[in-house]
Amino acid sequence: MRASIHRLGVNEHIILSAIAIAIGILVGYGAILFRTLIELFQFFFLGSGSENVVDIVKGLEWWHVLLAPVAGGAIVGPMVHFLFPGSRGHGVPEVMSSVALHGGKMKMRDGIGKMLACSLSIGSGGSVGREGPVVHVGATISSWLGSKLQMSTKHMRTMVGCGAAAGIAASFNAPIAGVMFALEVILADYGLATFSPIVLSSVIATVIARLHLGDFPAFIVPHYTLVSAWEIPAYIGLGLVCGITGILFMHTLFKSEDLWAKIPVPRWMKPAMGGFLLGAMALVFPQVMGVGYDTMNNALLEQMAGWIMALLVIIKIIATSITLGSGFSGGVFTPSLFLGAMVGGAFGTYAHALFPALSASPGAYTLVGMGAMAAAVLGAPISAILILFELTNDYRIMLALMVASMVATLLINQVYRDSVYTKALRRHNIDLWSGRESGLLRHIKVGSIMRRSYEQIPDSLSIRKLKAKIHQSQEENFLVTNDDGSLKGIVSFQDIRGVAFEEGVEDLVLVRDIATRELITVTPDDNLYDAFRLMGSGNIEQLPVVAANGSGEVLGVVTNNDVIKAYNRALLDREVEEEARSR
Structure with missing residues (x-):
């Protein structure tokens, strides 16, 4: 996209502003559609689309009040489970996760499912809110548009913030609050480059909502003041x-x-x-x-x-x-x-x-x-x-x-x-x-980078032979295993210092006598973020990787340097991908 902007000779901020205006229009009408669906489903389940639900319920037969949410649940359950499993959740957390960990990418299918499931839930009497789902729908629309325009990850996140702000603004008739919600909750970013497009989307969505729904506040609020x-x-x-x-x-x-x-x-x-x-x-x-x-x-x-x-x-x-x-x-x-x-x-x-x-x-x-x-x-x-x-x-x-x-x-x-x-x-x-950077490590499994060749010694080895092993090896730590290959501990040069220079004990003391047995281990299915955190808390540079079935079988090792190298590779791959998308 960046190359296309340069060819047109148009300032990048102007292009982003134009896209933000388009998002405001789309999300504004999306919010209106969502409210219309709620009214239609409420009319179907409760006999009226009015927001005065208490008065409506009081006028219904007891069996109608009892069974309306049951009927709604009987539709929502199978629909979400079989057709739109990605639409589960409150709405806003999924948007936050998308921005922080997935570059603002969201599936339109999930947005459609969220709109249908939430409108059915609220329309049948569900005791939930509509603002969170509107944020999700707005973010989905903006993510879809950003994907079609092949926007970079940085700009994609901004566009998702635009969609979230527009959703809140259209729901509450509150454009300033929509802007701050997107900056405070969704993006956690108050930069000027982010602020300008979000303001435009919020204002445009508010204008669309006022044009069709009227310039009325969400609540009837008399004027109150601090008395004393x-x-x-x-x-x-x-x-x-x-x-x-x-x-x-x-x-x-x-x-x-x-x-x-x-x-x-x-x-x-x-x-x-x-x-x-x-x-x-x-x-x-x-x-x-x-x-x-x-x-x-x-x-x-x-x-x-x-x-x-x-x-x-x-x-x-x-x-x-x-x-x-x-x-x-x-x-x-x-x-x-x-x-x-x-x-x-x-x-x-x-x-x-x-x-x-x-x-x-x-x-x-x-x-x-x-x-x-x-x-x-x-x-x-x-x-x-x-x-x-x-x-x-x-x-x-x-x-x-x-x-x-x-x-x-x-x-x-x-x-x-x-x-x-x-x-x-x-x-x-x-x-x-x-x-967001820790998300890179969370998506890499230990098994994908662990070293399958490592130094191990039997627990029956004498200190004399261990000293010779250390002298020949470049490793500083050795895994201690028994005859069947199960992990029993770890030994390093620091462990043998107390007995290495005592005469007459080199052949009497065995590795099992000095090995550290309280081990911190990981499995191949653990992620690198957790492994790196364990290394930091234990002040160690190497973790044994053992089988997940609890047998204690050693499969390999992962070191501090291995994790850092994997992080650098993942970071470079992401930057290359973002650069390629922005062209």
Whole structure:
């Protein structure tokens, strides 16, 4: 692509900006299509496409409420399992992994599957969010376009960020928040070259959404303000409660996934089972069905009792955990906002009742709780603050929001050291905190570079013969094996120093008497990142490679230098590939 740009004589940034505008248009219409699908499926399952899901559910027969999520799960389960297995997940973690480890490459098939599975899940009453899937769909569209244009890996990542920003912007009618979400969560890059295209995509997607859906905020937010400086301790307390609730939410969510995985039934049947449990809960608490925008608006307008909101915190955590754990598809962005609204509303109700002259009304705490919970659970405090700022168009409540968001984020980081997104990836052995470069080592197996010829000695060898062996060899470490070839230890020159110069013991002391028996080993299926980490933690330069069946059979060795050479080769291959793609 770079060569084509040079031939045209056009500045590269202008070309990227034009592509970013195209992505904004495509993702804007993609977000509209996604919302239309949700409305169509909701009309099919619940009889109405309105966002006032609580009112809809209250008007249905009990059997209809119970069976609607079951029917949705009966469709989503087989569809994801047999047709779109790549569409599993919350949406955002898969985009983060693609950017960090795969150069922004995403499959269009997975994006289509994600859109269908999520719209079916939400339309049938699933207690999940739509913003995460929109980010996935936007990133997939931009990745597809980047692949068609044969963009370099660097530019491909930027384009994926453009798609993610456009998705958030179109969903919340919040272009600034879309930009910051892409920079803060997806790319972790605030460079000017990255910033400009993302801004364009976000703005264009917002314009498209406003053109077709109207210039309306995602939530109905009255104007709130900080009543008194004495209210700051109350918002610190709200931040602590949001942090604790976020920890409970994340723990329950991942515990639910583990429990559902252990149920001995086919995977494609589990969403229908989860749908039955969700429908049963909705008979008593209809607020758990769907994305929950109507319930959040009621909390913001102070139309809910404090005890109901407090109870809904627990019910929503269980409902969302069942929905996602059983195999429905959807995001955790909106459920985080829902939990924050309920926590903040309940907290504000009782704070205002105790100190009416010093505290704002419960709606202000609802708003701050939404931002604090999203900031902590999603690991995106800047994005959460900006979303709320764009929703209110008022900076007077921002001080309270910033305080609560930081307290909640610090608390969750202290316990989990992960957001819900990075925790989901870590559960699949993907560690983004270690950096994109470590991904090179994670994709190389020990068996592909291990040395199959190595120095080994029997454990019955005398010290005299060992000294002669060391004198003739260029190796510093020797693997010690028994008669059947099983690994029993390792010996080096450092081990024989204590007995090498003592008279009369050279023929009496055997290798087995001085060998180090507490060994760190790897198998051929282990990756080089783990092997390199073991070498560093043990301050050793060589690891024995043993059979994975536990027999102790030695297959080879891998050294520190072997790992470094493999990394350099992989890095060079990647740079050559990126250079070839950019031409």
